[in-house]
Amino acid sequence: xxQVKNIEKYYGSKNHVTKALDRVxxxxxxxxxxxxxxxxxxxxxxxxxxxxxIDTVSSGDILLDRESIAELPAEELARFRREKLGFVxxxxxLLDTLTIEENIGLALSLNHDNPQSVKKKVDEVAQxxxxxxxxxxxxxQVSGGQKQRAACGRAMVAxxxxxxxxxxxxxxxSKSSKNLLEIMTQMxxxxxxxxxxxxxxxxxxxxxxxVLFLKDGRIFNELLRGERGRAVFxxxxxxxxxxxxxxxxxxx
Amino acid sequence: MTLSKLSLRNAKRQAGDYxxxxxxxxxxxxxxxxxxxxxxxVEVQSLSKQMAQVPMMIVLASIVVVCIISWLVSYTTNFMLxxxxxxxxxxxxxxLENRQVARLxxxxxxxxxxxxxVLGIFLGNFLFQxxxxxxxxxxxxxxxxxxxxxxxxxxxxxxxxxLIYLFAQLKSLRRIRRMKIYDLIYFDRQxxxxxxxxxxxxxxxxxxxxxxxxxxxxxxxxxxxxxxxIGAGCIxxxxxxxxxxxxxxxxxxxxxxxxxxxxxxxLLVFRMLTSKLAAMGIIMATIALLFTACIISEGTxxxxxxxxxxxxxxxxxxxxxxxxxxxxxxxxxxxxxxxxKNISVKDSRQYNxxxxxxxxxxxxxxxxxxYYRVYEYDPVMGKSDYDALRxxxxxxxxxxxxxxxxxxxxxYVEKVLKNWNQVISFGGEExxxxxxxxEDFAQHLYENSGNGFGFIVVVPDKVxxxxxxxxxxxxxxxxxxxxxxxxxxxxxxxxxxxEHNGYDNTVFHSKAKEEADVAVMTAMMVFPLFYLALVLTMxxxxxxxxxxxxxxxxxxxQFELLRKLGMERxxxxxxxxxxxxxxxxxxxxxxxxxxxxxxxxxxxxxxxxIMVGGSHPAVIAGISLGLFFLIFxxxxxxxxxxxxxxxxxx
Numbered sequence: 001x002x003q004v005k006n007i008e009k010y011y012g013s014k015n016h017v018t019k020a021l022d023r024v025x026x027x028x029x030x031x032x033x034x035x036x037x038x039x040x041x042x043x044x045x046x047x048x049x050x051x052x053x054i055d056t057v058s059s060g061d062i063l064l065d066r067e068s069i070a071e072l073p074a075e076e077l078a079r080f081r082r083e084k085l086g087f088v089x090x091x092x093x094l095l096d097t098l099t100i101e102e103n104i105g106l107a108l109s110l111n112h113d114n115p116q117s118v119k120k121k122v123d124e125v126a127q128x129x130x131x132x133x134x135x136x137x138x139x140x141q142v143s144g145g146q147k148q149r150a151a152c153g154r155a156m157v158a159x160x161x162x163x164x165x166x167x168x169x170x171x172x173x174s175k176s177s178k179n180l181l182e183i184m185t186q187m188x189x190x191x192x193x194x195x196x197x198x199x200x201x202x203x204x205x206x207x208x209x210x211v212l213f214l215k216d217g218r219i220f221n222e223l224l225r226g227e228r229g230r231a232v233f234x235x236x237x238x239x240x241x242x243x244x245x246x247x248x249x250x251x252x
Numbered sequence: 253m254t255l256s257k258l259s260l261r262n263a264k265r266q267a268g269d270y271x272x273x274x275x276x277x278x279x280x281x282x283x284x285x286x287x288x289x290x291x292x293x294v295e296v297q298s299l300s301k302q303m304a305q306v307p308m309m310i311v312l313a314s315i316v317v318v319c320i321i322s323w324l325v326s327y328t329t330n331f332m333l334x335x336x337x338x339x340x341x342x343x344x345x346x347x348l349e350n351r352q353v354a355r356l357x358x359x360x361x362x363x364x365x366x367x368x369x370v371l372g373i374f375l376g377n378f379l380f381q382x383x384x385x386x387x388x389x390x391x392x393x394x395x396x397x398x399x400x401x402x403x404x405x406x407x408x409x410x411x412x413x414x415l416i417y418l419f420a421q422l423k424s425l426r427r428i429r430r431m432k433i434y435d436l437i438y439f440d441r442q443x444x445x446x447x448x449x450x451x452x453x454x455x456x457x458x459x460x461x462x463x464x465x466x467x468x469x470x471x472x473x474x475x476x477x478x479x480x481x482i483g484a485g486c487i488x489x490x491x492x493x494x495x496x497x498x499x500x501x502x503x504x505x506x507x508x509x510x511x512x513x514x515x516x517x518x519l520l521v522f523r524m525l526t527s528k529l530a531a532m533g534i535i536m537a538t539i540a541l542l543f544t545a546c547i548i549s550e551g552t553x554x555x556x557x558x559x560x561x562x563x564x565x566x567x568x569x570x571x572x573x574x575x576x577x578x579x580x581x582x583x584x585x586x587x588x589x590x591x592x593k594n595i596s597v598k599d600s601r602q603y604n605x606x607x608x609x610x611x612x613x614x615x616x617x618x619x620x621x622x623y624y625r626v627y628e629y630d631p632v633m634g635k636s637d638y639d640a641l642r643x644x645x646x647x648x649x650x651x652x653x654x655x656x657x658x659x660x661x662x663x664y665v666e667k668v669l670k671n672w673n674q675v676i677s678f679g680g681e682e683x684x685x686x687x688x689x690x691e692d693f694a695q696h697l698y699e700n701s702g703n704g705f706g707f708i709v710v711v712p713d714k715v716x717x718x719x720x721x722x723x724x725x726x727x728x729x730x731x732x733x734x735x736x737x738x739x740x741x742x743x744x745x746x747x748x749x750x751e752h753n754g755y756d757n758t759v760f761h762s763k764a765k766e767e768a769d770v771a772v773m774t775a776m777m778v779f780p781l782f783y784l785a786l787v788l789t790m791x792x793x794x795x796x797x798x799x800x801x802x803x804x805x806x807x808x809x810q811f812e813l814l815r816k817l818g819m820e821r822x823x824x825x826x827x828x829x830x831x832x833x834x835x836x837x838x839x840x841x842x843x844x845x846x847x848x849x850x851x852x853x854x855x856x857x858x859x860x861x862i863m864v865g866g867s868h869p870a871v872i873a874g875i876s877l878g879l880f881f882l883i884f885x886x887x888x889x890x891x892x893x894x895x896x897x898x899x900x901x902x
Contacts (some may be wrong), residue, residue: 054816062428073400074820074821075820078819079818080818080819081818082817082818082819083815085818087816093813093816095523095810095813097523097524097526097527097810098523099582102513102519103521104512105514106519106520106804106817108514109514109515109517109519110817110818110819113514115510115512115513115514115515116511118511118514119510119511121513144521154817155615191659
């Protein structure tokens with residue numbers, strides 16, 4: 001469904017250029033759960049921003065459902081984001097003036113969905129995510145885990161085909177993290193959601209089916225979980241991280 | 253880096269949000285100074301002895317202004333304190349005493365106030381020139397630009413400002429001193445709660461407030477001081493009840509109809525608003541109150557001015573009018589001698605106004621208009637007197653054939669008299685109407701002293717002369733304006749004569765005096781009312797604007813997220829616009845609904861023939877609203893352009 005072809009991204013002025021992404025290529029199939037790992041500054045978020053059309057690539061191409069997103073005009077890009085992409089950010093990014101229900105319903109409202117059916121759809125998603133009882137509350141009244149589940153709800157309620165998660169467990173405690181990752185796995189397995197998750201946490205990455213390792217803007221390694229158990233996969237990830245070397249010591 | 257530098261830097265960072273507040277304070281300082289200028293300007297005061305009453309009215313208006321601006325400064329200072337409380341908390345955390353922080357904040361505000369005062373006085377000088385030009389024009393005196401500098405005016409402005417800041421600052425000083433670090437750091441975290449929580453009570457309050465509001469508006473429009481005061485009280489209760497119950501009622505409405513919430517951009521607009529309204533119920537009500545007062549002040553000011561000007565205008569065709577209920581030839585002898593000796597006369601005439609033997613026409617006019625009945629019988633004038641007066645005033649001559657009469661009336665009476673087709677009879681002889689003339693003809697003087705009131709019937713001399721005399725008139729056109737001194741002498745002479753000989757009902761009217769009266773009354777009543785209106789609008793608009801601009805960062809984050817979620821820029825701009833429109837319209841709608849009927853009703857109470865043309869009640873209401881929205885619009889535009897530029901992603 002998603003093809004990333006040889007993309008490069010440069011930042012900075014003429015005299016001082018930083019290469020954030022260096023000939024990155026990979027494919028994401030329908031229904032896959034992929035984690036992208038790497039240390040701070042390795043280009044993870046830049047890659048995610050390019051895929052999510054929030055940022056543009058310097059060269060190369062990104063195809064979603066065989067459609068090149070680089071060629072889309074601004075209006076189409078906006079439509080593309082609201083119809084096909086769902087976002088989950090590290091700091092939740094819920095609107096604090098809206099209730100949890102409204103934050104989830106916002107995605108449908110932006111899509112000009114039939115207003116009559118919004119409440120029903122939101123209720124369904126909330127049921128699956130286990131946040132039905134906090135729907136009428138405002139973000140500051142609920143816990144971090146609940147907020148992040150609400151963000152997941154917003155990312156999938158409108159039937160978006162690709163869920164992009166940027167360090168979704170970054171601000172959560174271990175119990176809430178585990179809970180969220182299980183929900184994401186469930187979304188992936190039961191609802192067929194394609195998930196692309198950026199993380200520097202090996203534990204989070206072990207929930208994915210495939211892990212891409214990024215170092216200095218390049219894909220350094222790739223791990224497939226296959227039929228192995230999560231615990232085994234977790235150790236394999238740690239091994240790769242050890243290989244990545246000293247500057248990734250903040251990972252784990 | 254010293255603390256004061258740090259504080260200055262922090263203040264600068266937030267200055268953008270408060271620039272509009274600063275300019276408002278500058279404008280207020282300019283207004284206060286300009287009006288103080290009127291008090292202390294010898295030149296303005298010497299225009300007329302009556303100008304001596306003006307300072308008191310200005311001081312009274314200034315006291316109200318000082319109260320309102322104290323509230324504004326206190327509100328804004330508190331608002332700034334809330335937004336900077338974390339910074340101050342940090343100062344306390346690193347070891348500063350509350351007292352020191354309070355002093356820091358105090359000086360910061362004092363410097364801002366001081367700068368505003370200096371700029372305001374500079375600007376106020378120009379504003380003073382405008383006021384001076386208006387007053388001089390009203391008096392018909394030529395004026396020249398001259399730099400105005402009055403230590404007394406500056407002193408009084410300074411006293412007002414000290415009062416304003418003393419009140420506001422002491423409050424915040426006390427607040428900071430008593431605060432604990434925790435309070436300071438978490439001051440801005442206090443949750444905004446709906447004031448009225450239960451929905452049944454809210455609905456009751458909402459319904460009750462609407463009823464009280466309608467009742468109050470009607471009471472305001474009835475005669476009588478007591479009803480007026482009760483009406484004003486009702487309006488206040490209505491505004492607070494309405495805004496407190498409305499702000500917390502909107503979420504309840506959408507809870508009931510969730511589909512409406514998700515329609516179009518409703519969700520965003522509604523939440524942006526309710527988060528503000530819930531916290532601003534009381535402030536919104538206060539703003540609406542200020543707006544109501546402002547629209548009413550503007551309307552009342554304009555009605556006053558129209559009354560003064562339009563009452564004087566129909567009589568201003570003659571420079572001097574003397575009248576007395578007497579039949580003797582020498583009625584005005586003493587006055588005439590004085591006039592001929594002291595005033596250069598262009599033309600003059602003494603004549604009688606007679607009364608018919610019936611009041612058919614008076615009845616007809618008063619039953620069809622709000623005509624104020626002055627004469628017991630229809631007033632009548634002889635044709636030769638009429639011809640002479642027309643000639644004196646430069647109006648084209650009119651002819652009258654045997655058996656005909658004509659009517660000279662004010663334009664508003666003409667409309668009614670067009671349907672008058674009766675034949676009138678004098679001494680058994682019948683007369684038919686030839687035509688109606690409507691030029692200015694001194695027909696708006698009370699107590700049977702003019703050429704009729706509203707209208708007069710003109711008949712051949714021989715017919716008029718057999719009728720009973722109502723009063724004797726002596727009208728004069730002068731070559732030069734009659735001075736205040738000459739007026740006073742003439743009035744005294746007329747009074748003396750009346751006292752000696754028992755003359756009943758002498759009336760003396762001078763065009764110059766009337767114009768001076770209009771000018772003095774304008775300076776005394778209209779200026780202070782507009783002064784108040786201006787300050788009220790600016791105060792309310794600036795509070796609304798500060799509230800909006802202080803949310804810039806919040807809006808920015810929100811729109812950035814919405815962009816990520818795929819909202820188009822056009823839609824964001826639309827949502828922002830809608831939110832803006834509703835936010836600014838909310839506190840303006842009730843005042844318009846209260847103010848317009850009030851103005852139209854007040855203007856309708858005036859006798860007919862006055863509130864016409866440019867002074868028509870609808871025009872006055874329109875201009876009052878126009879003026880109000882003009883100033884309000886400037887603030888809306890400032891806030892909108894600033895927010896749109898800073899908030900919407902590129």
